[in-house]
Amino acid sequence: MISRSWRNIAIIGVLLVLAIAVPRLGLPAFYVSLLTQTWIYGILAMSLDLLVGFTGLVSFMQAAFFGIGAYVVAIGATRYHFVDFWLTLVVAVLVAGIAAAAFGALALRAEDAGFIIITLALNEIVWGLAYQWVSMSGGDNGITGFLRVNVGPFHTTDNSGFYYLSLTALIICLTLLVLMVRSPFGLVLVGARERPRRMAALGYNVWLFRYLALVIAAMFAAVAGVLFAYYNEFVGPGSLSLDTTVQVLIMVILGGTGTLIGPLLGAGILVFLSNALSDITQRWVLILGAVYVVTVMYAPDGIVGLINRLAARARSRRELSLAASAAPAGAFNPRGGPER
């Protein structure tokens, strides 16, 4: 037990050192930029995992909050001359939170398929707004003409500076999300996903907890959106399109729902694969689709789920004790068990 948690700490430490070292390893700038995108999409994918994996809400509107965060940066900088990073971040998170509070009130009137359809429609509405409200959003052309700003010690005009900013944001968001899913609140979310009737009978306002999860997840998505806008120094309606929503869902499912680390892995796979494949063929989306189908067929709980399952099988062979394999239920495997 202790040796396993030490092993986990060691793995995290090594990964962290590697992540910090990347810009200094003399890799082509291209890879540093792909990893920067991975960290940004990773935050977005983890925020969606809080809903899909932990709360059991398959939301198709996460791109809307990502886009709202990005547009707050662009519109703030170009129309209202907001250039302070922290103020922009706070405004973006608040605007996304308020939007989520309104959208959540609508979407949570339904469950399951109804919820999916409403969130999909709401995402399309936000997209339509960005696409058609040309005087505000620049329409299809999007918004350019704003620049990265330096944040504390990070010289973001430099690509490695932006890399470190994104990595720091990722670590903060991951830490907060891990704390959240390991907290009493996180246990309630899992309970509401598994047995909403039982949770209501115990005195939990299931609706309220889902609603809070929706708003919190939107705020994390907005953080990713802010970084995305600065990274590209451009925002267009593509950032909050249905394409983005679906891609983020694929990241979550590919990596493994309810694991947080899985969606980060999924984000990396999608970012790297889409870049590598789009060099080779224009039909790269087809290949991505095939990867997705194979995952769903052979590893329905994603890559991290598959790893956990194999590890658990190896472990139970070693220990042969049912009780022992049931014990650890950490954030990286909140279901606590190998199979579903």
Added chain:
Amino acid sequence: MTVAALHDPDSTGETCLQLTGISKRFGNLHVLDDVALSVRHGERRGIIGPNGAGKTTLFNVIAGELAPTSGKVHLYGREITRLPPHSRARLGLARTFQTTTLLPGLTVVENLVLSLQALTPTRFQCFVPRTRYRAFREEALRLLGQVQLDHCADWLVRALGHGEQRQVEILMALAQRPKLLLLDEPTAGLSAADAVLVTDMLRAYHRDVAMVLIEHDLSVVFNVVERITVLHYGRVVAEESVEGIHDNPVVQEIYLGGKL
């Protein structure tokens, strides 16, 4: 506890649960028709009746999952007819479900902690690990010790047997120290030995909590309760003490078929 103490429910005579004129219609189907029911503080009440008599519907009306078409529900004098289930739970109403409804992927302790933290502000705490809340775990272990299940505290619920799962479910309901516990067929689907475990657990429980149970197995009903209400086609057709129910002609005709 002596048998006499068991069968002497209350000294105050305070009314715990009061149903007046409860009707529930689904379209033209009258599932419940003008049901009146009064359960005293600490009473043990059984509700029996043939399939389709409306027992589970009645439970769902009491627990708040269904709104009655007409009529009122009071809990200790307070009207709760329109309150949602979670608000009723906060007023001291607990229940179990017909098929055991636990969180199978969580551990036994985690299931109990969910029940213990439900009525505290801790449930909204999002940045402190659950392991910091030792008091919940200790209380959960104490409760499990009462039914000799503390050795499997950290097992996943799905690793428990049916009888043990049902015990955990009842413990979850009792952990909140409710004033009224609704038990929907607590021994359904259990082996005879497991059923005894559960009925013993219910019989031994102290008298601060009123229990209302639906049950098909009459031996369970007669073992646990002191009064029985008989539902038939959504109407209350008899209400008798356990001793009197054997001789009630209406009951013998419609439900027991004279087999007692």
